[in-house]
Amino acid sequence: MLAFLSIWYKFFIKNQLNCFKLFESQSILESISMRLSNYFLPVLKEVPKDAEIVSHRLMLRAGMIRQQAAGLYSWLPLGFKVMQKVQKIVEQEQNRAGAIELLMPTLQPADLWRESGRYDAYGKEMLRITDRGERDLLYGPTNEEMITDIFRSSIKSYKDLPLNLYHVQWKFRDEVRPRFGTMRSREFLMKDAYSFDLNEDEAAKSYNKMFVAYLRTYYRMGLTAIPMRADTGPIGGELSHEFIIIADTGESEVYCHSDLLNKAIPSIDIDYNSDLSSIIDDWTSLFAATDDVADVAEFENAVPNDKRIKARGIEVGQLFYFGDKYSKPMGATVTDSNGKEVAVHMGSYGIGITRIVPAIIEASHDENGIIWPVSVAPFEVIILNLRAKDEECSKVCENLYSELKSANIDVLYDDTDQGAGAKFATADLIGIPFQLVIGPRGVKSGEAEFKNRASGEKNNIPLSGVVQTIVDLVIPQRRDKI
Numbered sequence: 013m014l015a016f017l018s019i020w021y022k023f024f025i026k027n028q029l030n031c032f033k034l035f036e037s038q039s040i041l042e043s044i045s046m047r048l049s050n051y052f053l054p055v056l057k058e059v060p061k062d063a064e065i066v067s068h069r070l071m072l073r074a075g076m077i078r079q080q081a082a083g084l085y086s087w088l089p090l091g092f093k094v095m096q097k098v099q100k101i102v103e104q105e106q107n108r109a110g111a112i113e114l115l116m117p118t119l120q121p122a123d124l125w126r127e128s129g130r131y132d133a134y135g136k137e138m139l140r141i142t143d144r145g146e147r148d149l150l151y152g153p154t155n156e157e158m159i160t161d162i163f164r165s166s167i168k169s170y171k172d173l174p175l176n177l178y179h180v181q182w183k184f185r186d187e188v189r190p191r192f193g194t195m196r197s198r199e200f201l202m203k204d205a206y207s208f209d210l211n212e213d214e215a216a217k218s219y220n221k222m223f224v225a226y227l228r229t230y231y232r233m234g235l236t237a238i239p240m241r242a243d244t245g246p247i248g249g250e251l252s253h254e255f256i257i258i259a260d261t262g263e264s265e266v267y268c269h270s271d272l273l274n275k276a277i278p279s280i281d282i283d284y285n286s287d288l289s290s291i292i293d294d295w296t297s298l299f300a301a302t303d304d305v306a307d308v309a310e311f312e313n314a315v316p317n318d319k320r321i322k323a324r325g326i327e328v329g330q331l332f333y334f335g336d337k338y339s340k341p342m343g344a345t346v347t348d349s350n351g352k353e354v355a356v357h358m359g360s361y362g363i364g365i366t367r368i369v370p371a372i373i374e375a376s377h378d379e380n381g382i383i384w385p386v387s388v389a390p391f392e393v394i395i396l397n398l399r400a401k402d403e404e405c406s407k408v409c410e411n412l413y414s415e416l417k418s419a420n421i422d423v424l425y426d427d428t429d430q431g432a433g434a435k436f437a438t439a440d441l442i443g444i445p446f447q448l449v450i451g452p453r454g455v456k457s458g459e460a461e462f463k464n465r466a467s468g469e470k471n472n473i474p475l476s477g478v479v480q481t482i483v484d485l486v487i488p489q490r491r492d493k494i
């Protein structure tokens with residue numbers, strides 16, 4: 013009777029615990045756990061010859077992407093899951109900052125771009141298309157014109173400002189040199205936000221909100237991104253910051269103060285309606301600029317020798333303020349409080365979602381493969397069943413798999429009958445943050461081998477404590493509550 017009660021008690025407590033966890037934290041996407049035997053994970057043994065940088069090689073080897081033509085990629089399930097997690101973080105932080113999501117089409121009428129004068133100015137990077145009615149269309153490389161058209165069709169008064177609208181949509185730029193996989197592709201997924209304000213002061217507030225949202229966005233993905241003064245290129249305007257990840261394989265040369273690498277990030281309870289200018293001033297008072305705008309003499313003057321960073325960087329996002337560059341020629345005006353009609357002040361704010369995935373890999377890998385930060389990892393844990401044909405091993409793995417799933421952990425269960433060496437190599441290659449290794453010896457002693465992919469640290473933990481150990485590790489590293 014006592015034994016029965018003790019079993020019942022354990023079962024009850026465990027279920028209570030699981031119910032609690034269910035509401036406590038959820039992976040950023042609806043958890044889609046998987047058995048490897050049912051999954052599509054075409055990993056490559058060979059190192060692809062024409063992939064020049066490590067992220068491109070690892071994305072191909074880990075079965076994340078497949079090239080379909082120059083600069084065009086399919087996102088295979090593992091890669092797609094990472095991309096979706098990145099997108100979700102971007103959307104959450106945009107929403108928090110007060111931006112509102114909508115969706116514009118990929119194809120745009122050329123006439124809109126004739127209004128702004130960019131149809132001819134954009135040159136060969138623009139993919140121009142003619143439909144069956146001989147109408148000129150283009151595959152959008154960006155959306156300033158279309159969003160200005162949406163704005164002018166319904167907003168007429170300053171009372172409806174400020175407004176910030178964004179979407180996450182595929183873009184096409186017929187780059188001369190698409191390269192490095194999805195780092196510089198021709199078709200790529202971008203989040204682009206557009207702000208509308210009555211005057212320059214108000215527009216600065218909108219710019220600052222995006223500045224803070226970007227700091228939080230990259231931090232949540234485990235990236236150290238530094239805002240740097242930058243050139244505005246074909247988007248236009250005078251004020252712009254690029255968010256840069258320092259990496260040897262980066263395409264731009266950058267100059268900055270090393271203290272920017274360790275600055276505190278605004279927390280989740282930041283009030284976006286408060287005055288954010290002190291945060292922006294704090295970040296922008298230290299020297300940071302891309303080589304298009306950097307004055308090297310000024311850099312050397314402003315930054316002590318031991319704090320100077322001259323390095324290569326990957327641009328993962330950019331902010332622009334361009335005033336009435338589009339609103340004026342396109343007639344996007346509102347009446348101000350005196351009844352006067354004024355062109356609105358605009359900014360645009362891009363994040364390269366499909367570029368962030370390789371950028372994270374450039375920042376986080378070793379000789380064995382990718383090391384995903386938990387917040388964007390395709391799966392948070394992988395269970396490696398070293399003896400899939402052994403009944404006891406499989407029973408333990410099945411139990412762990414279902415318990416981890418009910419605790420809302422994203423799990424990949426390697427239930428295939430491949431050899432241990434191949435399983436370890438795949439788990440390291442695809443970079444799942446935590447590995448649970450289950451073999452006959454461990455089953456007998458009631459233990460799982462636990463490996464932390466990032467530190468390489470291994471230790472044995474009792475099977476009864478596995479779920480709690482994983483939950484305790486994973487939940488804070490999701491960075492969704494900080």
Ligand code: 5CA
Pocket residue numbers: 153154155156185187194195196197198199200202203204205247327328329330332360361362363364365366367
């Ligand atoms: N309309 C503005 C901001 S909404 C704009 O288009 N900005 S952009 O040109 O700087 O692009 C925004 C981001 O998209 C870049 O910071 C970069 O991260 C990403 N991006 C740009 N070109 C490519 C490309 N060819 N491949 C992958 N990502 C790209």
